[in-house]
Amino acid sequence: MRRLREYHSTRRSLDEVIDWAMHFGGKGLMKVQTLQIPWEITQLARAVQALQPKVIVEIGTARGGTLLLWSYLASEEVIACDLNDMSIQAPLFTRFPPPDSRCKVTLLSGNSHETAFKRRVATALAGRKADFLFIDGDHTVDGVAADYEDYREFVRPGGLIAFHDIVEKQPLPTNQVAQFWQRIKHETETTEFIHDPQQCGFGIGLIRVN
Numbered sequence: 001m002r003r004l005r006e007y008h009s010t011r012r013s014l015d016e017v018i019d020w021a022m023h024f025g026g027k028g029l030m031k032v033q034t035l036q037i038p039w040e041i042t043q044l045a046r047a048v049q050a051l052q053p054k055v056i057v058e059i060g061t062a063r064g065g066t067l068l069l070w071s072y073l074a075s076e077e078v079i080a081c082d083l084n085d086m087s088i089q090a091p092l093f094t095r096f097p098p099p100d101s102r103c104k105v106t107l108l109s110g111n112s113h114e115t116a117f118k119r120r121v122a123t124a125l126a127g128r129k130a131d132f133l134f135i136d137g138d139h140t141v142d143g144v145a146a147d148y149e150d151y152r153e154f155v156r157p158g159g160l161i162a163f164h165d166i167v168e169k170q171p172l173p174t175n176q177v178a179q180f181w182q183r184i185k186h187e188t189e190t191t192e193f194i195h196d197p198q199q200c201g202f203g204i205g206l207i208r209v210n
């Protein structure tokens with residue numbers, strides 16, 4: 001909370017927010033962090049900012065690093081989803097939007113692959129479409145494909161969907177987003193933010209919804 005007060009003590013630029021998202025600090029469950037390559041997340045953040053997003057949905061919130069960023073960019077609501085119970089982090093995560101923002105943070109704990117969970121996301125959206133969907137949850141090929149198929153309908157035409165960890169070389173065998181990305185990247189308008197084609201892990205893929 002002390003770090004949050006410091007973060008909120010002045011109006012931040014996008015670059016500063018990205019730096020905070022990566023190095024916020026804190027301890028235990030209250031540690032806020034995202035593991036990103038700065039150039040990649042900055043490119044994504046600029047693309048999302050250009051949408052002037054009202055509503056953002058994130059699947060895979062973990063330590064809240066990217067949630068901090070979406071809370072800065074969205075003017076209305078961020079719906080953040082994770083398998084983890086986020087009730088302990090809720091007092092911190094829900095205060096992420098800047099003091100002059102009217103953005104609300106809604107935390108949904110549960111499995112994105114369950115029909116009942118998808119219904120909870122739909123209820124939170126209350127008929128609105130998201131401007132941006134960040135898919136960074138289940139990294140298996142079937143898991144990421146399911147999240148794309150299940151949640152793309154919630155994104156407005158002209159909106160964006162991003163996937164994290166799209167590069168082929170990955171530190172874990174369960175990081176299989178590349179297999180999914182190779183399959184869909186030619187089917188639609190896509191952009192890749194990959195800092196170094198030889199890197200192990202990371203890489204962001206972006207789709208514009210028709």
Ligand SMILES: C[S@@+](CC[C@H](N)C(=O)[O-])C[C@H]1O[C@@H](n2cnc3c(N)ncnc32)[C@H](O)[C@@H]1O
Binds near residue numbers: 060067110
């Ligand atoms: C890589 S982390 C997300 C990192 C976060 N987006 C960031 O960069 O700050 C992936 C998260 O996805 C969550 N996750 C994995 N499978 C999921 C599922 N089926 N439904 C919801 N969340 C899931 C995990 O619990 C984990 O916290």
